[in-house]
Amino acid sequence: DIQVTQSPSFVSASVGDTVTITCRAAHGISSWLAWYQQKPGRAPKLLIYDASRLQSGVPSRFSGRGTGMDFTLTISNLQPEDFATYYCQQANSFPLTFGGGTKVEIK
């Protein structure tokens, strides 16, 4: 299994802030990483795939970078609707695995 480790697990931020979440894969996975947003009681929503490609309809304040083992999700100009839990997922090999999640809360 390719384990993926997210950090931090929790971040407190204010509207307008920039937040960066990191995901590290235990082995190199090229650019095969996706990011999801999940709000309480809701299913996850795809934000970014192939490490940096924005899913259709996702605001441009979300951006992804990285290749190999290290990846980041950056949320610029944080909006009230962005307070949620974010997960990364390695998409390269089976079993497909998710990070432990990062909860973004209002400061």
Add this chain to the structure above:
Amino acid sequence: QVTLRESGPALVKPTQTLTLTCTFSGFSLSTSGLGVSWIRQSPGKALEWLALIDWDDDKYYNPSLKPRLTISKDTSKNQVVLTVTNVDPVDAATYYCARTLSTVTTNWFDSWGQGALVTVSS
């Protein structure tokens, strides 16, 4: 518009078999590059991928659960079924089905169902 909906029992007893059905619309599971996965989330926990069936009827399972899982599809009905045998209280979770964009190198989930909450208790 792609939609998926999970259905199945809300409560199962330990040692029983759990059968979940994903009914979808807006795409065909005979289309190259598409699949449907099952993913679960225990209360307050992270996401765990369980299984994937693709357009070519190839099946992939999480090794940690593989002996207990079976995934199948009925293309004509636009349904994917997951069975989990010998359930235990640790299998209590919200079970999601998700459309999977599946290539040789990458698999990600672009549309999800609302989830089905399953409790395991005698």
